[in-house]
Amino acid sequence: MAVVLLPSMLAAEAGGRNRFELAAATVEDALRALPVSGLVFDERGELRPLVNVYVDGIDVREREGLATKLDGSEEIRLVAAIAGGAR
């Protein structure tokens, strides 16, 4: 089972859970199985641009993106991009 770790804001939206163990073939499958998938993906099903996804510490952009395959031992971490200080 892959482990998905959520940032605090998503955890609050997931009933306080920040850790999910999921059986999934790809990163995308894992993220879509989350109860907060509507916050991770937009209405077109596209990953929101300021959501970063790391698999075992590596940005999925440096791998196969959301199509990155999972063997069940990975740790997937969602991180909100740190973007400026205007807000």
Added chain:
Amino acid sequence: MPVVLVGTRKGLFVLESDEERREWRLEGPQLPGWSIFHAVVDPRDDTIYAASNNEVFGATVHRSHDRGRSWARTEQLGLPEESGLKLEKTWHVEPGRDGEDGRLWLGAAPGVLFRTDDGGETWDAVEGVLGHETRDRWNPGAGGMCCHSIALDPDEPERMYIGISAAGVFRSEDGGESWTPANQGTAADFLPDPFPDLGQCVHKLLLHPGRPDRLWQQNHCGVYRSDDCGESWERLEGNGLPSGFGFPLALDHRDPDTAFVVPEGGGDDRVTCDGRLGVYRTHDGGSSWQLLTEGLPQRAWSVVLREGFSSDRLDPPGIYLGTQSGSVFVSPDAGETWLEVVDQLPPILSVEAGEWR
């Protein structure tokens, strides 16, 4: 019990008081991390609805059935693919009328309106607004192309209004199916034709509940009143207001001739006029305006956003305003005197008065 929902850039705060409205208890923040553009207590069942936005996780609506102790979120909120548009921000939630169980309306950007008939579980974009024949002539204001005002005629169940910046005011006579621009007499000084049929930058639109054919409008280019359901508008200036520019607008439920505004210097000078926080009130339909200052800071360059002003339904009505500096001011006596009931909140985006049943 009087309650005021205070939406901030960093969550929702709740103020509760008694009928005197002089002592207030603060709770919150709820929904930390979310910018609450507007929140409202549905008077039909005490549910709180919040138009909540986050730079990373998008725009949604939260609802609470237990006065803010727990929250649920609309799971899927968006625009149909064929529209070519994506939801940008949620701006304003308007509960339906008595008897319209489960129905609410949601104004959002880019210039869209949603309707729910199941108490906010699911929302559908209103096609008559989404696909409006004039949409290609709409332009975003500084805050985006927001549908920020929704007014329901309490006596005519098929009649309602919306305000979109900068598309103008639109009226529907068929329950939201079709929409007609209602901007005659309102100026758009920033366009080549200063009196177009649409494209005006309405900042806030309100309907008087006791005289529903009377609408009030704070616009980028003036303060206006309509006595004919938005067919025509009269500009109310040169009569005591230091500026026609501003965002907030509030009404007195007892008297359709009374309104409150908080003018700002202008489009290039978006702070309150004359270096003070001043509320202006009219008792004569906008023919004259009186400056109200008692209890308000007389050395201030404040910003009160379009949703940062509200009135309750008590007698006399309480008037409430929240500033970008994080203060909430309450007037328990229809504007005569003001109390700063809380300060140092995050920047305030919205203030909405209501009542727990």
